[in-house]
Amino acid sequence: MTTQRKAVSLISGGLDSMLATKVIMEQGVHVEGINFFTGFCVEGHTHAIRKKDRAKPKRNNALWVAEQLGIKLHIVDVIEEYKEVLLNPKHGYGANMNPCLDCKAFMVRKAHEWIEAHGFDFIITGEVIGQRPMSQRKDTMPVVARESGAGDRLLRPLCAKLLPPTLPEREGWVDRERLYDFSGRTRKPQMALARKFGIEGYAQPAGGCCFLTDAAYSAKLVDLWQARGDREYELDDIMLLKVGRHVRPRPHFKLIVAREEGEVRFLEGYRNRFVSLRTTSHPGPLALVDGRLEEGDEALAAAIVARYSKGVRDSRVTVEVRQPDGESREIEVEPLSPERIPEGWHV
Amino acid sequence: MSDRQTLDARRLLCPMPVIRVQERVETMNPGEELEVICTDPGAANDVPAWCRINGHRVLSVEQGAEELRIVIRVGGGEGS
Ligand code: SF4
Numbered sequence: 001m002t003t004q005r006k007a008v009s010l011i012s013g014g015l016d017s018m019l020a021t022k023v024i025m026e027q028g029v030h031v032e033g034i035n036f037f038t039g040f041c042v043e044g045h046t047h048a049i050r051k052k053d054r055a056k057p058k059r060n061n062a063l064w065v066a067e068q069l070g071i072k073l074h075i076v077d078v079i080e081e082y083k084e085v086l087l088n089p090k091h092g093y094g095a096n097m098n099p100c101l102d103c104k105a106f107m108v109r110k111a112h113e114w115i116e117a118h119g120f121d122f123i124i125t126g127e128v129i130g131q132r133p134m135s136q137r138k139d140t141m142p143v144v145a146r147e148s149g150a151g152d153r154l155l156r157p158l159c160a161k162l163l164p165p166t167l168p169e170r171e172g173w174v175d176r177e178r179l180y181d182f183s184g185r186t187r188k189p190q191m192a193l194a195r196k197f198g199i200e201g202y203a204q205p206a207g208g209c210c211f212l213t214d215a216a217y218s219a220k221l222v223d224l225w226q227a228r229g230d231r232e233y234e235l236d237d238i239m240l241l242k243v244g245r246h247v248r249p250r251p252h253f254k255l256i257v258a259r260e261e262g263e264v265r266f267l268e269g270y271r272n273r274f275v276s277l278r279t280t281s282h283p284g285p286l287a288l289v290d291g292r293l294e295e296g297d298e299a300l301a302a303a304i305v306a307r308y309s310k311g312v313r314d315s316r317v318t319v320e321v322r323q324p325d326g327e328s329r330e331i332e333v334e335p336l337s338p339e340r341i342p343e344g345w346h347v
Numbered sequence: 348m349s350d351r352q353t354l355d356a357r358r359l360l361c362p363m364p365v366i367r368v369q370e371r372v373e374t375m376n377p378g379e380e381l382e383v384i385c386t387d388p389g390a391a392n393d394v395p396a397w398c399r400i401n402g403h404r405v406l407s408v409e410q411g412a413e414e415l416r417i418v419i420r421v422g423g424g425e426g427s
Contacts, residue, residue: 059392060396072401
């Protein structure tokens with residue numbers, strides 16, 4: 001009697017992991033999906049914040065993939081543990097603040113812990129040799145397998161034929177002949193395989209799977225760390241980096257200025273944690289102060305917020321400054337004209 | 348009705364509401380009900396999608412002006 005083997009698949013929401021999963025399911029293996037939420041994932045968030053994005057129906061791609069494939073999906077909160085990966089990556093960062101190689105090893109390690117706890121046999125990923133410059137190279141494939149502790153229980157169905165046979169192949173749980181030999185940056189083989197499986201409507205993310213590959217986002221993160229003199233962060237910090245215009249007129253504080261209604265609503269939720277400013281004489285945005293206001297800073301902050309209000313061309317604008325405890329007062333300022341906000345203040 | 352549980356997922360952004368639902372459901376028995384209150388409109392898609400995938404039933408989705416209420420019945424019992 002042959003027992004049905006069980007695998008867990010790292011589902012990112014993109015096409016590659018979807019195909020890798022399908023390839024293994026086709027071989028009669030029971031597959032369930034796992035998705036790790038680091039706080040930086042592209043899924044969700046901003047879509048829900050900005051009003052223009054609210055109009056479009058939004059979906060979580062990992063859930064969508066799981067539903068298309070008819071598998072269970074376990075979404076795991078790894079926000080806390082991920083800090084160590086981001087702050088001290090053994091293999092360093094990619095083009096921006098993305099520690100892709102350490103990140104991959106971390107996720108495979110978490111998946112390995114999961115299969116041990118749940119009695120599953122192996123792990124699959126959608127990795128393709130040469131697809132990503134940092135984490136998916138021929139020489140990094142064994143690094144991920146080794147450092148994650150998964151060893152040869154880690155199978156990459158899309159490029160397995162270019163790698164030494166893993167345990168599932170040697171044991172005959174899967175047929176190596178029916179795995180693939182994809183490599184390089186081309187997407188053509190994946191698209192052809194998707195067609196063969198009749199898969200349509202999949203997400204095609206431009207960069208990586210998370211905000212850390214984004215230059216503008218990474219710059220804001222580094223700015224935050226520098227200003228605080230400490231690289232500790234909370235989920236709220238990294239969420240706020242995705243929202244609004246960030247203006248740092250002084251090293252010890254920056255303003256997060258809402259750009260539209262959806263962001264105003266989102267920032268409102270933080271008014272009991274940050275000093276906030278809002279124009280009262282004219283329609284204008286809500287802004288949070290991240291850091292501390294010293295002598296004279298309040299007027300400067302108010303003048304900047306006034307600049308983004310409808311009163312930008314008026315001589316006087318009234319701004320309400322509200323403390324986290326709800327105490328507030330109004331001050332009158334002359335808006336800082338757009339020309340007087342140096343480029344370097346924009347984070 | 349008395350054994351209906353409530354989960355406050357307000358102000359959490361996706362996929363956090365789904366993660367919280369998943370954690371709570373793991374502690375519940377088949378047949379029990381859970382009412383989830385959220386503010387991220389994305390949860391209106393994600394929570395039901397997660398339920399369909401994992402074999403739980405969505406009994407109702409009620410969209411208020413600010414809040415969204417989703418009632419689910421824990422399904423199955425075939426483990427994991
Ligand atoms: S893009 Fe982000 S989530 Fe993807 S491997 Fe790199 S660091 Fe990890």
